Structures are given as structure tokens and as C-alpha cells.
């Protein structure tokens with residue numbers, strides 16, 4: 001291989017697909033997403049993949065690059081390509097493949113909902129604004145976990161998700177934990193019940209693949225540990 | 241299963257784990273101590289027969305194990321064999337009772353023999 005070309009094997013089709021080889025010029029500061037886009041624009045317009053923001057905010061461009069789930073708009077080819085080696089691109093694990101590099105994210109977001117990963121304002125609006133001190137324990141716990149971009153990388157990396165298709169998964173539980181720490185939220189009982197159930201936080205084996213690969217450097221493992229403690233406490237007090 | 245029950249099961253699993261951690265350690269130490277002068281049934285029974293402390297210790301051990309083991313096994317069956325629902329709960333309750341019965345029978349046998 002010449003040093004000015006980039007060779008890739010890209011997954012084509014659905015579950016029963018296969019890899020297709022592509023070659024294109026290696027460019028300075030080229031990201032994996034740039035390479036895929038260039039292939040689609042100049043070589044094969046039928047190549048399916050997803051992206052939106054291109055700056056690491058929307059979470060739509062995740063793929064498996066040489067076996068590792070990554071956000072491809074923020075992953076430069078030179079940083080991940082082992083010298084002279086071809087790059088292998090696959091769709092995320094643990095989700096149905098729509099086509100090529102695009103997966104169906106529906107289950108991922110359904111679980112987000114099932115883990116009650118949304119703010120529950122309650123029936124009556126509070127009389128005044130809630131005061132949440134930035135230094136409070138709850139606020140700090142929520143801050144640490146809040147920057148999730150819903151990319152699905154952790155979900156793809158989690159082995160428990162592959163064994164147990166009901167397991168809510170790291171992203172949904174991480175979001176749930178930020179809400180457990182939201183003192184304004186009125187839906188804590190049903191949230192703790194949702195995450196204490198069989199396919200919830202107690203199914204996590206704490207093997208930290210989610211934390212290892214999260215592009216935002218979050219630790220769903222730690223959030224899930226928080227949920228384990230909180231649900232245990234609630235069970236002891238008879239609150240769930 | 242109802243989530244409140246799942247949380248309680250896990251609580252019971254953790255609590256019995258603490259009991260077992262001590263019980264297993266004492267059990268192993270006892271074995272090492274017991275075989276010091278060579279091991280035969282008569283000698284062991286001589287020490288355990290009518291010993292209420294022995295009976296109490298092993299009863300606690302057996303009860304903790306019969307609670308702890310089925311809960312862990314239930315998780316393994318859920319995860320690895322995709323076994324869920326009432327049949328699983330009933331099987332685990334049955335397992336718990338079998339462990340309890342066999343364990344207590346053994347403890348009483350060496351106590352009363």
C-alpha cells in the first residue's frame with residue numbers, strides 16, 4: 001500500500017451482508033466520517049451511513065472502526081490507522097442493521113423511555129423556581145453524567161446488552177441517574193422501580209466497556225452503581 | 241417480577257453474602273483444624289454430637305446458602321438461558337427448599353447421630 005492512499009473494508013447490506021473494499025486518497029486531518037462521505041460522493045452513492053453535526057454534538061455518526069465503537073466525525077484516520085493497515089468499518093453492535101453503516105436506533109430510545117430517562121414535572125407546577133446550589137451533592141452527581149450525546153457507543157460496547165435483550169443498557173441508565181439527582185423531579189418512585197426491575201441496573205456486571213469507549217468520557221458504570229445504591233436504599237426503606 | 245421484589249431479592253442476596261463470607265471462612269478453618277490429627281467419622285462425630293453451637297452455626301450457614309444460591313442462579317438463568325417468568329421463580333423456590341432440606345438434614349444428622 002502506498003502511504004498516500006487509504007484502504008477500507010466497509011460493511012455492506014444488512015445482517016447477512018459482507019465487506020466491500022474501497023481505496024481513496026489519504027488526506028491531512030481526514031476523519032473516518034470524511035472518508036465515508038468521500039466514498040459516497042465519488043464512488044458509490046448507495047453507501048448508507050448517518051451523520052448530522054460533524055462536530056461531536058449530535059451523536060449520530062457512531063460506527064465500529066477496527067473493532068472499536070467510535071464517533072467517526074471526531075476520529076482522525078491517522079490516529080487510529082495502524083501503519084499500512086486497512087481500516088475496517090462496521091455498523092454498531094447490539095442494534096438491528098438498516099443498511100451498511102446505519103443501524104435502527106428505535107430500541108435504544110425505547111429503553112431510554114422505559115428507564116424513565118425524562119423529566120417528570122408532576123401534576124401541579126411548583127409555586128416558585130427551584131433553587132439548586134451548584135455545589136450540592138445531587139447537582140454535582142448529575143453534572144458528571146449529563147453530557148451524553150445519545151450516540152449508542154456504550155450500548156454497542158456492552159456485553160450484557162448482547163446477552164439480555166431486555167437490559168436497559170448504559171446510556172438509558174446513565175440518563176436515569178441524572179434525573180434521580182434532579183431535586184425538582186416528581187417521578188422518582190416510578191423511576192427507581194423502572195431501574196430496579198430485572199432488566200435494570202442490577203443486571204450490570206460493572207465490566208466498564210461503556211466507560212472505556214464513551215466519547216464524552218462519561219462513566220455510565222459509575223452512574224449505574226449510583227442507581228444500585230439508591231434502589232437498595234429505597235427497598236430498605238420500603239419506598240419501592 | 242415486580243421491581244420491588246427484585247430489589248428485595250438483591251438485598252437478600254447481598255445480606256446473605258455477608259453471612260456466607262464469615263460462615264465459609266469459619267467452615268474452612270474448622271475443616272483444617274478438624275483434620276489435624278487424621279480424619280475419621282468417629283472422631284468428627286465425637287466432636288459434633290450434641291454440640292448446640294455446631295448445630296446453630298451450620299443452620300445459619302444452610303439458611304443463608306439456600307437464600308443466596310437460588311437468587312444468583314436465577315440471574316444466571318435469565319441472562320444465559322433466557323429463562324424468565326413464573327416457571328423460573330417456581331424452580332428457584334423449589335431449589336431453595338431442596339437446599340434447605342438437604343442442608344438442615346445433614347446438620348441435624350451430625351448433631352444427633
Ligand code: SF4
Nearest residue numbers: 158204205207208210
Ligand atoms: S459496566 Fe454495565 S452497562 Fe457498562 S458495559 Fe459493563 S455491563 Fe454494560
Ligand code: SF4
Nearest residue numbers: 148149151152154214
Ligand atoms: S453515555 Fe457516552 S457512549 Fe453512551 S450514548 Fe452517551 S455519549 Fe454515547
Ligand code: FES
Nearest residue numbers: 054058059061073
Ligand atoms: S456527526 Fe454529530 S457527533 Fe458525529
